[in-house]
Amino acid sequence: MNPSDILKRIDRIGSLGTLPAVAEKINEAVAQDTCTPAVLAGIIEKDASLSAKVLKLANSSFYGLSRRVDTITRAITVLGFNLVRDTALTVSVHRMFSQQAGGINVEGLWLHSLACGVAAKDVLSFQQGSGGHEAFLGGVLHDIGVLLISRLVPDKISELYSGRHTIADVLATERKCIGTTHAEVGAYASEQWHFPASLVEMIRCHHQPRSARLSPRTAAAVFVGNEIAKALQLGTSISFFVSEIEPEVWGVLGITAADMHRLVKTVHSDFETARDLFAG
Numbered sequence: 001m002n003p004s005d006i007l008k009r010i011d012r013i014g015s016l017g018t019l020p021a022v023a024e025k026i027n028e029a030v031a032q033d034t035c036t037p038a039v040l041a042g043i044i045e046k047d048a049s050l051s052a053k054v055l056k057l058a059n060s061s062f063y064g065l066s067r068r069v070d071t072i073t074r075a076i077t078v079l080g081f082n083l084v085r086d087t088a089l090t091v092s093v094h095r096m097f098s099q100q101a102g103g104i105n106v107e108g109l110w111l112h113s114l115a116c117g118v119a120a121k122d123v124l125s126f127q128q129g130s131g132g133h134e135a136f137l138g139g140v141l142h143d144i145g146v147l148l149i150s151r152l153v154p155d156k157i158s159e160l161y162s163g164r165h166t167i168a169d170v171l172a173t174e175r176k177c178i179g180t181t182h183a184e185v186g187a188y189a190s191e192q193w194h195f196p197a198s199l200v201e202m203i204r205c206h207h208q209p210r211s212a213r214l215s216p217r218t219a220a221a222v223f224v225g226n227e228i229a230k231a232l233q234l235g236t237s238i239s240f241f242v243s244e245i246e247p248e249v250w251g252v253l254g255i256t257a258a259d260m261h262r263l264v265k266t267v268h269s270d271f272e273t274a275r276d277l278f279a280g
């Protein structure tokens with residue numbers, strides 16, 4: 001398959017409605033300088049289940065707020081535009097994972113993606129004890145290309161992703177069969193969805209964090225988060241084997257081998273919280 005064939009198919013994703021329309025509206029609104037809390041809240045509140053999930057997330061231990069927020073406007077004031085946008089986009093991405101996909105274990109891939117998001121956030125917040133949310137959505141979206149490929153070329157899925165492989169094997173097979181990789185497909189689609197450039201970079205570089213230029217630290221966090229999710233067998237990844245993490249990547253994140261025990265404990269507990277939040 002020619003690489004441009006699959007990218008042409010991705011160009012039709014918008015019309016196929018793969019990214020929920022509400023997510024596009026939220027994204028567009030936040031990108032405007034004129035966006036106010038009332039405008040963003042108005043978009044989210046039109047979707048009752050999205051609104052309920054955003055409030056549930058905002059009030060969870062995930063964000064560590066000391067006071068309850070009862071309205072979306074209040075959540076925006078307390079958490080900020082970007083965090084509420086990311087929360088709403090995470091809920092929308094979960095919806096994409098809830099739809100049928102050809103030939104892949106979509107629930108397993110969702111749990112793997114959620115675990116990667118949680119671990120990426122925990123890796124970034126490890127030193128300062130909180131924050132790191134900018135990496136969470138990157139983790140949730142890192143393998144979105146796999147979901148898209150499963151919808152665009154369902155007949156290729158068993159050839160691409162069955163069996164126990166290293167990520168190098170998976171990427172080589174993707175290049176051979178479809179002329180591109182899930183990282184490129186995910187990055188291309190997120191550009192079409194007008195996601196922020198740093199988020200596109202996290203998706204594109206999630207297997208090569210050292211090629212990240214805009215925000216190397218968050219890209220490194222998503223890379224490590226992916227490997228932690230695999231090592232802890234949270235969800236189902238397309239590559240079975242955990243990749244080696246180079247000392248330079250740990251260095252960028254300021255984490256040492258001695259920190260791993262505490263980090264893994266935090267990831268386990270945050271993953272349980274996140275899974276429960278999205279289960280209902």
Ligand SMILES: [Fe+2]
Pocket residue numbers: 142143182183206207
């Ligand atoms: Fe990946």
Ligand SMILES: [Fe+2]
Pocket residue numbers: 112116142143226237238
């Ligand atoms: Fe992954």
